[in-house]
Amino acid sequence: MTLSLTTGPAGTRILGLGHYRPSNIVTNHDLIARGVDTDDEWIKTRVGIAERRWADPDETVVDMAEQAGSKALAASGVAAADVDLVIVATCTMPTPVPGAAPNVATRLGIDSPGAYDLNSGCSGFVYALNAASAAVLTGQARNVLVVASERFSGWLDLTDRSTSIILADGAGAAIVGPSDSPGFGPVAWGSDGSQADAIAIDERSRMFRQEGQAVYRWATGAMAPVAIEACEKAGVPLEDIVAFVPHQANLRIIDALARRIGLPNAIVARDITTSGNTSAATIPLALSRMVEGGEIPSGAPVLVLGFGAGLAFAAQVLLAP
Template sequence: MTAIQLKTGAPGARILGFGGYRPRRRVTNDELSQTMETNDEWIQSRVGIAERRWASDDETLVEMAVAAGGKALAASGVAPDDVDMVILASATLEHPIPGIGPQVAHRLGITRPGAFDLNAGCAGFCYSLEVASNAIRSGSARHVLIVGAERLTDVIDQTDRATAVIFADGAGAAVVGPADEPGIGPVAWGSDGDQSSAIEMAGTGRIAMAGQAVYRWATTRLTATLEQAMAEAGVTVDDIDVFAPHQANLRIIESMHKRLGFPERTVVARDIVRTGNTSAASIPLALEALLESGEAKSGDLALVLGYGAGLTFAGQVLRIP
């Protein structure tokens, strides 16, 4: 009997470049106070957000994803013809069919890649990162473009302070390629489906969130996931230069930072203060911002964690390009 042949890929995978797109419109807390019972002090004390970006009609998911993906390709130095796979992570697709991964690839000049959409809520970028890393190491792809793109303003009640003060729009992207040594550590991921109702879209088509339940879950259950991700990558908190979890709530970020006991030199991503919660886009947007500001630098070791609807979660250690 003839054996089926398998490809072999690179020894490891790494991120080669980041890109991001932030909508033009800045929405301050004072502006929100005009349409709902809230104020700047209330919002900042609970979630740490001072302003967020909301997309205009022309800033569609595809347009934002193309802008972020193009920046990531330019930063990585990888030509569109050298991209074999495109993963579009989003929880806010307007229609399930057709997927927008192939559309984004076409707009960027990427010819006939494997392309698909992935919905793991706010953990979508980290889930996509593991899929991309595995594809490169198995030989089924050499370069992968990941884009997290969200228009959460399409699915929130803009008079509901439980969601409208938190969620925002934007796109963040990364190009992943082969490496002689791993630049993306093993994933620590999972789900708690018994809490799936904590974040959901009901028949109204609007997102609803049990904020206190999600806060308790994230601050008590996910520290172990971060510790697992570091252990499987063979590093400790003392090795981490950048801590960039999903930008869901500044209080959650600060709680995780305190629980893990990072050294004083570790840079903590706080992009949520000016960008809001952009779901699958938040981690690449935060890392791009840290690189642009100089707070993070090429070669730094970062610990990332995505978590959200499902409830899903995924953590990894990665080397910043």
């Protein structure tokens, strides 16, 4: 027996972006007032954050995903009726079931799409982009809504200054749809499960924890070659990259990676200074803000690099919408 296969367009690309940041701004001084044992200069020197956003008590992962997804739909010009698949990248849902994606779809008026959540921590958005692109390329979907939404404020131990000063809440979204030519280069991805315990939710306290120094050494030492590989696979010279949007883990990591990769003409995303580390949401949130602000022209090659929990990582060159 031979099974029938569907086929899709020649290429895919991001058609529109959207983002959402909660209105609640938490400065370094606010953290100190809440009892975090630190000071403003220490935070800025160690991680580069001046302020971050935390959701209101009744504001959920789904609420933020809806806001970002709505903006991505509007920016793309794609109607909700033309979206066949919704993927939500998140690791901070309050319970494992139900997933966020079906709820997000319903709220946005997307009728009966395929819908699932994807959990790959901080690299989740890049993994989700590739799942979305594959669905369109194989004719399984016409357009896909990809959302990364995280609410870390509910998982923080304020006595642990290594994590409470970094993590934040927010969402970013993209519509992935058909294109006459490729808008995504091949992905360079992988994982190192031997260090899975370096970033985790503690089983007893139910609070986020990480081995900061181990993660710093891994990210600054191992991720630059992955980013270079993504550029080589896409056939894009490093000097042609217009913007570098890595996971916003820590400003020192971002700057070290930019130097080691060698991107002479690229704008480097440093959204962490005012948005904090929102895990899977950092890349689409930063990218959406840069595109909206006119920093990245349409069609420009952008290098994205996600890395973190798992430990998993993924890098790719994409064309800005």
